[in-house]
Every structure is written in C-alpha cells, then in structure tokens.
Amino acid sequence: MQDILKTIEEWREAGEDIALATVVKTTGPAPRFEGSKMAITRSGKLVGSVSGGCVEGAVFEEAQKVLKSRKPKLLKYGISKETAWDVGLACGGGIEVYLTPLE
Template sequence: MSDSEDVLATAAAWRAAGEPVAIATVVETWGSSPRPAGSRLAVSASGRLAGSVSGGCIEGAVADAAKQTMTSGTPQLLDFGISDERAWEVGLACGGKLKVFVEKLS
C-alpha cells in the first residue's frame, strides 16, 4: 500500500466511525518543495492527522483550513510561497511554492 493509499484508508476509517474528515492534497509545486504533488494530509474534526503536505507551519495552516472546510463544506485552494531568504522562518526549508487543495470527505 502506498503512503497516499494509507492516508486515504485512514481517512475512510475515521469517516466510517462517524467523524468528519477533510483531505488536503498538494496539487502543484514550483522550485524546491518538501513533498511532491499528490502528497496528502487527512485531518479529522477531533484533530487527528495522517500523512503530510509539507511540514513546518504550513501543516498547521492546512489543518486549520481543513477544519474550516469540514464546517462549511466549501473546498479551498491554498497557495504558499516564500523567498529563499525567509524560507526557514515559515516552514518551507527549501524555498519554492506549493498549492494545496482541501476538501471535505463525504
């Protein structure tokens, strides 16, 4: 089972247990990025996480957006990018940019 399938299986199990869940997927990267396109993070309403879309503070920002999406049902496209000079400060250790799509799992 691939990492992506494992994240989806975990999310499906949480959902089957009756917990709201959102899935975040890296859809685009530019330059250097800690995780490639297709990487996923599952977030449950109780705050459980499975997988990764980046690390650093971006993971927290994505988890917060996922909780908003679980409440509203509205998907989000998040755009993160930073200059190489500030990359370490904000959790994009390699610089670069990435887009993350967040959707509620039904």
C-alpha cells in the first residue's frame, strides 16, 4: 500500500488525472482481499492490483470512462459462463470493485 500512496502522490504532483479502484467485496476464492487497491491515470499508468492480473485490463478500461465522466462506478466480476474467460476471473469466486476519480 505504501508504494501505491507514494506513486499516487508523485502522479498528483505531476498533474495526472487519477482514478482509484478498491475491492469492496469478495465471494468465494478471490485473487485479492477486500481493500486491495489499484490507481490508474488518464495517460495510461497504473499501480497496485485488484485481482492479481485477471481483471486489471477491464478495470483499466472502465477507469478511463470514470475519469471522463467524473462519476464513480461499482464493477462486478464473477465466474458466469459468459464472462469468466472474457475478463480472466476463472478462480471460482467474484469481486466487486468501486472505481472513483480522485479529487
């Protein structure tokens, strides 16, 4: 967490527009615990992890939308047959990620 905070501070000083993703709920076996965080910039940088790599790409794409709209969003990823392999969360569990622009 300290590395994330230090990086966010550096990005803010550089004038980056930043979104923060936080795991707010897990069900079953999940790749990260509640409270795990990832920060994403409009310019394409990221630090931290909300899933150990399996849904970071999808969260990154949603972060760009949140940064544009300035409206937070709750994302849900699970193992439905239709989406499990699309986002790569095939561990058998699910996660909910709250995504918000940093002010």
